[in-house]
Amino acid sequence: METHTDSLLISRYQKGDENALSILISRHQKELFSFIFYKLMDEELANDVFQDTFMKIIVSLKEGRYNDDGKFILWAKRISHNLIIDHYRLKSKHIKVSETTYENEEFSIFDLLKETEENIEERLITNQIYDDLMKMLVFLPENQQEVIKLRFFDGLSFKEIAEQTNTSINTTLGRVRYALINMRKIMEENQIILTR
Numbered sequence: 001m002e003t004h005t006d007s008l009l010i011s012r013y014q015k016g017d018e019n020a021l022s023i024l025i026s027r028h029q030k031e032l033f034s035f036i037f038y039k040l041m042d043e044e045l046a047n048d049v050f051q052d053t054f055m056k057i058i059v060s061l062k063e064g065r066y067n068d069d070g071k072f073i074l075w076a077k078r079i080s081h082n083l084i085i086d087h088y089r090l091k092s093k094h095i096k097v098s099e100t101t102y103e104n105e106e107f108s109i110f111d112l113l114k115e116t117e118e119n120i121e122e123r124l125i126t127n128q129i130y131d132d133l134m135k136m137l138v139f140l141p142e143n144q145q146e147v148i149k150l151r152f153f154d155g156l157s158f159k160e161i162a163e164q165t166n167t168s169i170n171t172t173l174g175r176v177r178y179a180l181i182n183m184r185k186i187m188e189e190n191q192i193i194l195t196r
Contacts, residue, residue, distance in 0.1 A: 004020075004023070006024060006027075006072040006073075007072075009021075009023055009024045009027075010024065010061060010066060010072065013061060014061055014062070014064065021058070021061075024072070025054060028072070028073050028076060029050075031073060032050065032053065032073065032076050032077065032080065033046060033047075033050050035077050035080065036049045036050055036053070036080050036084065039081070039084050040084060040087075044157060044159055045087070045157070047158065048157050048158055049080055049083050049084060049087065050080070051158065051173065051176075052083050053076060053079050053080040053083060055176075055180060056079050056083070057076060057079060058180065058184075059180075059184070060079075062184055062188075090155065133148075133152075133183075136183050136186045136187070137149070137183075139182070139186050140179055140182055140183070143165075143175055144175050144176075144178060144179035144182065145179075146165060147161055147165065147172055147175045147176050147179060148176065148179045148183075150164065150165075151176060158172050158173060158176075
């Protein structure tokens with residue numbers, strides 16, 4: 001299956017072949033991680049963004065929100081780029097930012113100014129998504145509920161979660177992964193669609 005095109009692997013994954021996703025990830029992980037790392041120049045943060053990128057990819061593929069144009073890696077990079085922008089936007093709320101705050105010349109503070117604040121409709125959608133997520137969380141084991149809340153609601157890094165829960169990073173990643181798999185099953189069983 002290593003010789004299959006990205007499109008074929010995506011199609012197989014959407015039909016339930018989890019192994020196809022593993023091949024897709026291993027095929028592109030080096031290029032995608034390098035792309036993220038050189039924008040952030042921080043290995044721990046790059047790892048977090050890398051993990052979050054693939055979580056978004058998994059949800060999008062499962063919901064059929066990937067338009068197959070044979071450019072999977074470009075799509076993956078766009079997702080990671082948006083996550084990086086989100087990270088800097090969050091950071092900019094806490095510190096005074098200037099054009100030269102960041103070491104990486106590729107990132108400009110003007111990237112933050114392109115998107116306006118959420119309008120009322122977007123805020124309602126966001127609130128609905130959070131409500132749906134909270135309803136799904138109660139079906140998860142307690143340790144999985146905890147890592148999802150810390151990661152996606154409190155915005156902690158995987159390292160911070162590991163320290164807070166007194167577990168290893170691998171255990172934390174495993175719990176997040178299993179929580180997402182379980183949430184995906186709950187979404188499918190209850191026909192819940194999370195969209196932004």
